[in-house]
Amino acid sequence: xxxxxxxxxxNSTPIIRSWVDRSLLLATLLTCAVALSPAAxxxxxxxxxxxxxxxxxxxxxxxxxxSFTADGYRWINHENLAELCLAxxxxxxxxxGLLVIKxxxxxxxxxxxxxxxxxxxxxxxxxxxxxxxxxxxxxxFWCTRPQLLSYTYCAxxxxxxxxxxxxxxxxxxxxxxxxxxxxxxxxxxSPSRMRYLWLAPLLFFLWANSHxxxxxxxxxxxxxxxxxxxxxxxxRGRASFxxxxxxxxxxxASGLATLINPYGPGLHGWLIQSLGMPRPEIVEWHAPDLxxxxxxxxxxxxxxxxxxxxxxRRSRDVTxxxxxxxxxxxxxxxxxxxxxxxIPFGFWMAPHIxxxxxxxxxxxxxxxxxxxxxPAIRVALATVFLVAFCLVSYKLSSRLKQMTVDRAEYPxxxxxxxxxxxxxxxxxxxxxxxxxxxxxxxxxHAGDDDSMLVSFDGRFRTCYPQNVVDMNFxxxxxxxxxxxxxxxxxxxxxxxxxxxxxxxxxxxSRLQPHGVNVMFRHQETWVLLYQDRLAQVWGRRMTxxxxxxxQYIAPELRRISDDVQTGVVSWPALPLRSRTIGQFVAxxxx
Numbered sequence: 001x002x003x004x005x006x007x008x009x010x011n012s013t014p015i016i017r018s019w020v021d022r023s024l025l026l027a028t029l030l031t032c033a034v035a036l037s038p039a040a041x042x043x044x045x046x047x048x049x050x051x052x053x054x055x056x057x058x059x060x061x062x063x064x065x066x067s068f069t070a071d072g073y074r075w076i077n078h079e080n081l082a083e084l085c086l087a088x089x090x091x092x093x094x095x096x097g098l099l100v101i102k103x104x105x106x107x108x109x110x111x112x113x114x115x116x117x118x119x120x121x122x123x124x125x126x127x128x129x130x131x132x133x134x135x136x137x138x139x140x141f142w143c144t145r146p147q148l149l150s151y152t153y154c155a156x157x158x159x160x161x162x163x164x165x166x167x168x169x170x171x172x173x174x175x176x177x178x179x180x181x182x183x184x185x186x187x188x189x190s191p192s193r194m195r196y197l198w199l200a201p202l203l204f205f206l207w208a209n210s211h212x213x214x215x216x217x218x219x220x221x222x223x224x225x226x227x228x229x230x231x232x233x234x235x236r237g238r239a240s241f242x243x244x245x246x247x248x249x250x251x252x253a254s255g256l257a258t259l260i261n262p263y264g265p266g267l268h269g270w271l272i273q274s275l276g277m278p279r280p281e282i283v284e285w286h287a288p289d290l291x292x293x294x295x296x297x298x299x300x301x302x303x304x305x306x307x308x309x310x311x312x313r314r315s316r317d318v319t320x321x322x323x324x325x326x327x328x329x330x331x332x333x334x335x336x337x338x339x340x341x342x343i344p345f346g347f348w349m350a351p352h353i354x355x356x357x358x359x360x361x362x363x364x365x366x367x368x369x370x371x372x373x374x375p376a377i378r379v380a381l382a383t384v385f386l387v388a389f390c391l392v393s394y395k396l397s398s399r400l401k402q403m404t405v406d407r408a409e410y411p412x413x414x415x416x417x418x419x420x421x422x423x424x425x426x427x428x429x430x431x432x433x434x435x436x437x438x439x440x441x442x443x444x445h446a447g448d449d450d451s452m453l454v455s456f457d458g459r460f461r462t463c464y465p466q467n468v469v470d471m472n473f474x475x476x477x478x479x480x481x482x483x484x485x486x487x488x489x490x491x492x493x494x495x496x497x498x499x500x501x502x503x504x505x506x507x508x509s510r511l512q513p514h515g516v517n518v519m520f521r522h523q524e525t526w527v528l529l530y531q532d533r534l535a536q537v538w539g540r541r542m543t544x545x546x547x548x549x550x551q552y553i554a555p556e557l558r559r560i561s562d563d564v565q566t567g568v569v570s571w572p573a574l575p576l577r578s579r580t581i582g583q584f585v586a587x588x589x590x
Contacts, residue, residue, distance in 0.1 A: 020385075021124050023385040024124060024128060024385075025114065025124070025127070025128070026389070027385065027388050027389065027392065028114075028127075028128040028131050028132065029107060029110060029111065029114070029131070030389065030392040030393065030396065031132065031135070031392055032106070032107065032110045032131055032132065032134075032135035033103055033106065033107050033110075033396055034392060034395050034396050034399065035106075035135040035136055035138070035139040035142075036102075036103060036106030036107070036110075036135055036138060036139060036142045037099065037102070037103040037106070037142075037396060037399040037400055038139065038142065038143065038399070039099060039399045039400070039402060039403055039404050040143075040403075040404050040405075040406065041095075041144070041403055041404065041405050041410075041571045041572075041573075042143045042144050042145045043410075043432040043433070043435065043436070043458060044145060044435050044458045045086070045144050045145065045435075045571070046435045046436050046438060046439035046440075046572060047434075047435030047438055047439070047457060047458060047459070048079065048082070048083045048086045048087075048145065048146065048435075049083070049086050049087050049090050049439075050066075050087075050435075050438060050439055050442070051065070051077070051083045051087075052083035052084045052085070052086050052087025052088070053087045053091070055080060055083065055084055055087075056084065056087060056088075060077070060080060060262055061075055061077075062074065062075060063075055063463070064459075064463040064464065065463075066438045066442045066443070066453055066454060066457070067453055067454055067455070067456070067457070067463070067464070068426045068453040068454070068455065068501050068503075069455050069456065069464070069468045069500060069501050070463060070464050070465060070468055073463060073464065073465055074463070075459075075462060075463035076263050076266065076267060076270045076462050076463070077262075077459075077462055077463070078208075078211060078212040078267060078271070078462065079146040079210065079211055079212075080209055080210075080261075080262065081149075081206065081209040081210040082145075082146035082148075082149050082210045082211055083146065085149070085210075086098070086144070086146075089101060095402075095403035095570070095571045095572075096400065096401065096402065096403065098144055098403070099144070099399075099400050099403055100400055102142065102143075102144055102148060103396075103399075103400060105148065105152055106135070106138065106142055108152075109134075109138075109151070109152065109155045109343070110131050110134065110135055110346075112155055112158075112159050112347075113130060113131060113134055113155075113343075113346035113347055113350075114127050114130075114131055116158075116159065116162050116347050116350075117130055117346075117350035117351075119166075120170060120350055120351045121351060121354070122350035122351050122353070122354040123354045123357070123358075125354075125357060125362070126350050126351075126353045126354035126357060127350060129353055130345075130346050130349060130350045130353060131346070133297070133300065133301050133304060133342070133345070133346070134342045134343065134345065134346035136297040136300070137297045137298060137301055137338055137339065137341070137342035138151065138338075138339050138342055138343075139297070140294055140297075140338075141336070141338065141339050144403070146210060146211040147211060147213060147336070147339075149207075149210040149211055150207070150210070150211040150213030150214070150216070150217070151213075151339045151340075151343065153203060153206065153207045153210070153213075153214070153217060154213075154216075154217055154220070154339070154340060154343050154344075155343050155347075156203060157200070157203060157217055157220070157221060158343060158344055158347040159347070160196065160197070160199055160200065160203070161224060162347060163193060163196060164189075164193050164194055164196050164197050165189060165193075165228065166189075166190065166193060167188045167189055167190060168187060168188065168189045168228070169317055169319065169320070169348075170314075170315070170317050170320075170348075170351065171315040171317060172315045172316050172317060172318055173187045173231040173234070173235055173318070174231065174234060174318050186235075187231065187232065187235045187236070194243075194246070197246075197250045198250075198253075200221065200250055200253075200254045201250075201253045201254045201256070201257035202257070203254075204217070204218060204221075204254045204255075204257045204258050205257040205258065205260050207258070208257070208258035208259075208260070208261050208267070209260075209261050209262075212271055213340075214258060215271060215275070216330070216337065216340050218254065218255065218258065219326075220323060220327070220340070220344070221251070221254060222251055223322065223323050223326060224319060224323060225247045225250060225251055226251075227318065227319035227322055227323070228247065228319055229243075229244050229247050229248075231318070231319065232244060232247075270462075274461050274462075277461075279460075281431075281473050281477065282460075283335070284334070284335050284336035285334050285335075285336065286334070286335060287332060287333055287334070287335065288331070288332065288335040288338070289335075295335075298331070298338055301341070301342060301345060302328070304349075304353070305324065305345060305349065307356070308349060308352045308353055308355075308356050309321065309352065311355075311356045311359065312352040312355045312356055313355045313359060314351050314352050314355045316352075317348065320344070320348045323344060324341065324344060324345065324348075327340050327341045327344065328341055402568075402570050403570065403571040404568040404569070404570070404571070405568060405569050405570070405571050405572075405573035406568050407534075407565040407566060407567050407568065407569065408534060408564075408565050408566060409534075410433065410436060410573065411433055411436075411507060411509075411534060411535040412565070412569055412573050412575075413532055413534075413535075413563075413565060414507060414530055414532065414534075414535040414536075414537050415436070415437070415440050415441075415507075415574075415575045416575040416576070417529075417530045417537060417559055418441070418505075418507075418530075418537060418575070419440070419441075419575035419576065419577045420575075421529075421553050421557065423452075423505055423537075423539070423544075423551070424441070424451060424452055424504075425452060425503070425504030425505055425543075425551075426452070426453055426455070426501065426502065426503040426504045426505070427441070427452045427453065427454050427455065427503065427504070427505045427506075427507065428454075428455045428456075428472070428475070428497060428498070428503045428505070428506045428507070428508075429454055429455070429457075429506075429507040429508070430476050430507070430508050430509050430512060430515070431456055431457060431458055431472065431473075431476065432458065433507065433509070434454045434456060434457030434458060435457050435458055436573075437452065437454055437457075437507065438454060438457065439572055439574060440574050440575055442454075452505070455468070455472060455497060455500075455501075455503060456468055456469065456472040468500075471493065471496045471497040471500060472497055474492055474493055474494045474496070474497070475494050475495075475496075475497040475498070475514075475515055475518060476508065476512050476514065476515045477512065477514060477515075478494055478514030478515075479492050479494075494514065494518050495518065495521075495522070498518075498522060498525075498526070503540075504539065504540050504543060505537065505538065505539055505540075506519060506526065506536075506537070506538040506539075507535060507536070507537050507538075508535070508536055508538075509534065509535060510531075510533065510534060510535065510536060511534070516536060519536070519538050524541070525540065525541055525542075526538045526539065526540060526541055527539055527540075527541045527544055527545040528558075528560060529544060529553055529558050529559075530558065530559050530560070531559070531560045531561060531562070532559075532561055532562065532563045532564075532565055533562050533563060533564045533565055534565045539551075539553065
């Protein structure tokens with residue numbers, strides 16, 4: 001048994017000495033809240049809400065829904081719990097309430113990082129800098145989608161590890177790696193705190209049922225406990241075997257907890273197969289474009305980490321360094337891992353940033369202001385903070401008052417045309433609009449005829465066979481994307497989707513010109529019915545251009561223009577139809 005670690009200067013909690021300190025912390029937290037409150041609707045939100053509602057009313061679907069190309073094909077949905085949460089949130093508090101919940105999750109995450117940094121002994125400026133660095137790296141990814149729960153679970157995992165390993169982490173326990181200026185510290189831990197590691201299996205059970213990102217979280221967990229085990233073995237030798245057995249047990253128990261899901265080990269088998277295949281069509285799975293302005297926060301946090309690790313006078317935790325290196329490697333391979341780098345950085349780097357700031361005496365000039373007692377100075381500071389609070393609060397409230405659907409990104413007008421003309425049938429639609437189409441035109445009940453089914457949507461490989469994935473991307477993107485999808489269908493064919501399962505309607509983006517060119521090649525069998533600057537709607541000529549057919553749309557009813565689509569509408573932005581538009585209206589009412 002090991003005695004609980006004693007408080008040291010490294011872990012002592014600094015006192016928030018004045019109202020100036022508290023005001024600065026609050027201003028930082030509000031600024032982070034603004035960064036973590038984007039109001040634009042995610043392309044897949046319509047689908048996530050609909051699938052969650054379906055699960056609530058009918059149970060989990062075992063096969064693909066809302067599609068005519070994958071009827072009866074197995075559906076391994078790794079986002080069931082997240083979709084249930086999204087559906088319940090929309091139906092109880094509406095889209096604006098969901099935005100507020102999303103913002104509060106982000107603020108809670110930043111609050112956890114600030115609290116841990118204070119307990120680690122970091123100063124006020126260091127805490128604020130770390131919070132801003134993390135928030136700016138999360139901002140692009142903090143959307144209303146299941147990944148939100150993955151990032152939240154990652155923060156909870158970091159918080160759990162920080163609690164259980166207090167007194168152990170934050171120091172180097174491999175003496176030969178530290179310089180002579182750092183005094184060696186004994187490896188100590190609290191057995192009572194270690195018992196809380198039993199919360200990890202519960203966390204991974206929830207994570208595995210919420211989003212496939214649990215694979216990244218479990219990898220971090222295994223690497224963390226494995227590295228701690230090495231430190232323990234180096235320092236204690238044979239006396240460490242008992243604790244090593246406990247750490248191994250935690251790894252095994254947490255892994256077994258992920259098997260408690262509707263698909264059992266089938267989920268893991270599918271994930272291994274899917275993750276092993278390239279995804280050239282999905283931008284988030286590309287390596288980040290480091291020349292893009294969107295990646296500026298990544299540059300800043302990477303530079304900060306490298307500089308701080310070089311200049312800090314604190315003991316460097318090898319486990320933290322190894323894990324951050326591994327996550328950075330994944331981040332530079334796949335942009336969507338940026339939050340998984342930023343969150344551990346926030347939990348671990350504040351003391352080192354504080355050390356560097358102290359080394360260069362940065363922030364000391366602010367001490368007189370913090371301690372000022374002259375009434376004029378206090379009034380001036382209070383005025384500055386009041387103005388800052390008002391500006392930031394106004395910006396935050398404006399972001400939280402409406403979940404927006406941008407007409408320049410989504411076919412709002414095109415869908416209204418389709419509703420006005422009562423178009424229905426089998427629909428080919430560009431993948432990032434498909435779940436919007438499901439919400440707008442999908443069947444409300446099994447067997448409905450007055451509805452549309454889609455060829456393909458953003459669920460991707462979870463419920464579509466690879467040949468369907470390939471033919472839809474061949475049509476939309478052409479051969480601009482390398483043929484590396486692992487399909488048995490190796491031949492490029494951008495026409496096949498127009499005949500596969502006999503579709504009736506095509507909706508595509510003019511910003512994806514290859515699909516537009518394919519449609520113009522096939523004007524003998526397809527007719528253009530609607531066009532604006534963003535979207536085109538085509539119908540099969542034998543159905544929509546034949547006056548003897550009931551679906552015929554006369555030339556004077558067709559709308560062909562280059563009208564620019566501007567402005568935003570409130571989510572769900574469904575077209576007005578003669579029949580009810582379903583439960584989405586109730587959620588949008590607020």
